[in-house]
Structures are given as structure tokens and as C-alpha cells.
Amino acid sequence: MLNYAWYRKLQLEDIFDKIEAQERLTFEDGQRLFACPDLVAVGALAHKVRLSLHGNSTFYVMNQHINYSNVCVNGCKFCAFGREKGDPLAFQMTATDVLQKIRESMNSPITEVHMVGGCHPELPLSYFENILREIKAVRPDVFIKAFTVVEIAHFAALEKCSTREVLNRLRTAGLDMLPGGGAEIFSPRIRALLCPAKLSGEGWLRIAREAHELGIKSNATMLYGHLETNEERLDHMLALRELQDETQGFVCFIPLPFQPANTKVSDVEPTTGVEDLKTIAVSRLMLDNIPHLKAYWVMLTVKLAQVALNFGADDFDGTIVEEKIGHMAGAESEQFLTRQELERIIREAGFDPVERNCFFQRVSNY
């Protein structure tokens, strides 16, 4: 650990003291951390927090991603994945197609299916209930983490019922957990610029709260590196921290660097490694009540995600068979990693690999 004198030199000794005393950081503290030119000093603070939470463990999950459809009515400018209905590149999987994908991985010891799609203009809730039931029938041992709260809101609008009812029906059909997508940046200014048709930040937080109240855990993401300011990132983190104080329903925070290629915001340059690590470290320091922080290698690249394990992240995500959303936006990472590869990367960063399920419980059968 870097010493106190160094943080005094950087005029961050009060933040250093707060971290030592496990005191909560303020918005202004977050601004000062973002402004600090010494990347390694900020990273070392985040690493200290990460070690106190998780020791030397770094988590990964054996999972499979399924994107059931890219048809989407939202037309978010930062997305290279969504297509309008009728677009030659639009696709929509039937329940049979989804099951085929699940059967293809029958021999793989996955514990999680991660399934998200666009906001499809027609698919009724029964289609999703059916898919969940069928997956559970084929692989009852696997947890289904599916549908961002944006999709939940969309299903409710189509079905003309409450989001609470949608959540209840999906849970009855087999839904175990919600992923953290669709949060983007909560700032109304940014949403008006980039995703005016999408569920508002307030709406996102409301449905996440409902899910947590129903006992459904979720993750939370932050899409950064487009048009937002550091202050808007901090507002986003603090909104999540506030809700988490009430519900304790968030399991993992996932900062996602924006991938501009093939999107309608392609004049923005992609984020760089130093910004990615700084954002991860500040997230770890601000979000003192969300237990886990993911280095999502699909967006960060495997190499940088490994470095991020020393900058506040404790999770390396997973095997991810067939990732589409990041890769359609120009992500140059691999399509999947093997368990052996994941474990090696984690070990070589100096940590002990721990297989987890979607709730971050240790998987003991390996």
C-alpha cells in the first residue's frame, strides 16, 4: 500500500483517512479522485477496499449469453445492436431457437443463462414466460438472469399491466435475477440526447426497487465514455448507493466503457485504458454498499480487465458463449473464454479464482 505521505502530497489525505476508517465518500471526494493525475494512487485506494471486502478472491461465472432478439423500438444512439423490425439484419429467436442454444451447451457446466434483448414491439409476455419455463425444464440446475428493467417496463406497457405484475409472472415462470443493463447514465440531460425513447433514470431505479422489494436481486451498470461528465457519472453512482441503502438488492456494479463503432455517436472516441481504470477505481470507492464490481472483459479487453482486478474490480465475469452487443459495436475482445483461461488470467494477476453463480455464491461442485 502506498503511504500516507504520498496521499498528503496529492492532497488526498482526508480521503485516505476516510477509506481507512471505512467512512463514506462524498460527491466532492469523487470529483477530486477523478481529477487526481496519479492513476496508481487512486487505484491503490480502491484496491485496499476491494481487499477488505473480498480478500484475495476473484470471482468468475460459467455462463452463456443469449440475445433473443435485436428488434427494438428504442433506437438508442449509442447502440450498434438494435434494429427496427423489418431491417434485413433484424433477428428474433423462437423458443425453439433459444432451447437449441441451451441444448448446445448441455455438456458445459454453466450455472447461469444471461438473456437480454431489444424492446420488441410485439412479443407478448407469454413468449418470455414460455421461454423461461422451457429453459428451466431442460436445465433446472441453471439460474436464469434475464431482462433489464428497461425490458420489464416495455413488457408491462405492451401487456397493459404493472411492472410489479410482470416481475411476479416472470419469476413464477423461472426468472431468478435481473441483469443490470439499461441504466446507461441516469442524467436526464444525457438520456434526452442519446436515448430519449428509453425508460428514464427514475423509472429504472423505481423498477429496480420493485424487484428488490419482491426479493429479486439485480445488478447495476453504468455506460460511460460518451457525452457524460464526471459529475454525471458520480450522480449515477450516488443514486445507486442511495437505493442500495434502502434495498440491499444490488449484487454487482458493472461500469461499461462505451464502444462507439457502428453507433450513431461514432464521432466520440473510444475510452482509453487510464480512463477505464480510473472509473473502475472511483466506482469501487464511491459504491461502498454494493458488494461486487465487475471488470467486463468484453468491453475492456481481456488484458485491461486483468489489470482492473488491481484497481477495485473483484469479478471477471465469465465464459460468455457468443457475445453480440459489445462486438457489434466494435469490441475487439474474444467471443468467449474457457474456465482454464479465466483461472489462469486471475492467478497471474495474483488472485485466487473462485467460481460463483449469479448471486455470487461459491460454486462448490468444481
Next chain:
Amino acid sequence: MQRILDHIETGERLDFERAWDLYRNEEFHVLGHLAHQIRLEKCPHEYVSYVVDRNINYSNICICGCRFCAFYRTPGHPEGYVLSHEELGEKIEETLSLGGTQILMQGGHHPDLPLSFYEDMLGFIKGRYPIHIHAFSPPEIVHFSRVEAISVPEVIARLKAAGLDSIPGGGAEILVDSVRSLVSPNKCSSEAWLDVMEQAHRQGMRTTATMMFGHLEKPEDRLQHLFALRDLQDRTGGFTAFIPWAFQPQNTAIERTPETAVAYLRLLAISRLVLDNFDNIQASWVTMGPKVAQVALHFGANDFGSTMIEENVVAAAGVRFRLSQEEIRRIIHAAGFRPRQRTMTYKWVDQQG
């Protein structure tokens, strides 16, 4: 931590034992922090430098057969080539038009070409183009001396007279013979490599030094390599920069997984700490990708390397990253530094007459 900084301030050097302890045991952030502080002391300006150049591989025909290499072809192989003067000229014209100041020219160990072939090549280039020629790694120089049956100093003198400006640090791999006998048994010994550099420095020529790590060497071999370079630099001061890069195993005869980014950053940091007589250390975006290379600017590196208008050797081993000069400048900026184009000898291009 303070003790090491004090050591360095009082001019006390790291010995092997202390360096080994740091490399093996020191906490990741502390290692990076120490390296970065020393880098800031050595280059107290706000710049991170880069060079605009092109790698030209004049031939891929090689009798060396190194196990880590995916680029070479044996003599007679249908994919073997030697570039003509016309092809060389086109590549150089393109380099100059992109603001390039130098070419890095290396090839294989061609069994037949006489020294005059290389002299002609240098003469052709110097006669037509105002460009710095950074060419022929030490193993090539040793090979030329064998083919021509003359001494290494004589080869260097003749190439210099023909227009060679500086020698790249390639072919150093790991400067420990037990490792070289495993991965590149037909390539020159570590002693011979160091001798070429010493002779070149004595003839007033500057050179760089590299290390390719992460193949069959032991971690202590890497340190031995660093100390060998430090000793020679003490005698001559001829090295301008050190460039470590991680072995890329795809398409080679060495089966292993590539070194990870964390291992790369540790090695980079310890290099900065041991090589107290080197001014410049380069980050390698070609092997580590732009994101990790940028982070390396906080782990001891002060130079972002080259735009590599053309790169063939690492690409043959399955790793391809591409960066424009504009992109390199943006990355340096985003790391908190100011980008500035340099020459091979680390003079600023904007201050050149």
C-alpha cells in the same frame, strides 16, 4: 517504499538481490508508483514521446529457425522474399509522406547475400531519401560477419560508411545463453549480442535494447538480462532506450500461453528501477494493445513507441493492433501527458532544423 526512493536519490543502485526481492514480492501498486516517480524524475517534462516510422522487413528468408518466430521462411520456401530497391523506395516514400523520420529495417539470416548487398541497399536509400536508417539487429550483424568472414567491427564500419545510422536492439530475446540454446540455438550468443552493441557504441553509433520475455526463460533470467544491459550502458552510454515486450506464441514452435498484462506491467516497472542509466523506456502497444500500453505510461514508460506504419513480425504471431499518429496522440493526452514526436535519438522533431 521510501527507502528505495532514498536509495535512488542518493545514487545508490539496486543490486540483483534487492531487485529480485522487489520483482517477486513488492506490491503491484508500489512497484508501479516507484517506477513512475523515477520516470518523472528522469524526464521531468510533461511529454510522452513517440516516433513516426515504418518497419521494413527486407527479407523473411532465414536459416536461424528460432522456435519463437512465426515470420521466417527457410531458403527455397515458396513464401520467401527479398524486397527489391523499387519496393523499398515505395515504402520509404510512403513513410516520408506520413511525416515519418526513420525506417526500422530488419530481415532474416539470409544464407547467401554478401555484405555488398546490404551496402548497396543502404546506399540506394541514402542517395534518394532524407531518412534515418535504424537497421540490422546484432544477430544479423554477426551473421554478416560470418558470411563475409570479416570481424564485427569491420562489418559495422562498412555499414556505417554505407549509410547506417543506428542499430535496433532486436534479437536480444533473453540475454542468457541457457535460454537462447532452448529458443534460438542458431542465433548469436548473449556475449556476441552485447559485443555488437559495444562495438557500435564505440564507433559512435547509438542503439536501442529490447527484451522478449515470456517464453522459456525463468523470471531471474529477465533480471540477469537487465543487469547485463546496465553494465554495458555503464561502459558506453550508447543505448537510447529499452523496449521490453511479451512473446506472442501463436504460430510459433513454443507452446505456452502469452504473458498477461499484469506480468507485463511488473516487468516494465522493474526495468525502470534496475536500468537507472537508461533515459527512455518504451511501452509496447503492438503486443499489449493500446489500453494496457497507455497504463504502462504510469508504470515506468515514458515513450509510446512507434506508429508502425507497417509491422509484420508480431502480426505473423497472430496479434494485430493498428494505431494512427492521431490516435497515439489522443491516448497520450488521455493518460495525462503531452504527446511529442521524437527522432531515434530522442530529439524533438519540432526542434529539428
